[in-house]
Amino acid sequence: MASTSVSRVVPASPQQVWNLIGGFASLPDWLPYIPESTALEGGRVRRLTNPDGDVIIERLVAFDEAERHYSYAILQAPFPVNGYVSTIRVHTVPGRDDIAEVQWSGRFNPDNATEAEVVELFTGIYRDGLAALHQSLAS
Structure with missing residues (x-):
């Protein structure tokens, strides 16, 4: 099983x-790669669409407010x-209440790709996503 993690x-x-990222259907509020999210099954499943029209369906497996x-x-x-499972986590920064650290991590099994290729893919998605989050919060 491969894994990657990015923090910012x-x-x-x-x-x-x-408040911005904690809602399971809130990706379009901060992630340009996902302009559309539809909540299904009472909010436990989300149907995402990317700018190319590709559909991504994800199930919430753990939530801790x-x-x-x-x-x-x-x-x-x-x-x-x-076998992809990912976690988005918001950490406090000791001694600071005006900033936070966000960690986005995932583990998965490559399927018709090398481990290096899928690690690079998701590292890039997480890095770009957290950069977009930073930009959204900075404006």
């Missing part, structure tokens, strides 16, 4: 960050992986 400090309090994190599994996607 963003210019907002942990609660402000969580107090600890500010959630995990999800991909049910359907145009990615060369299976």
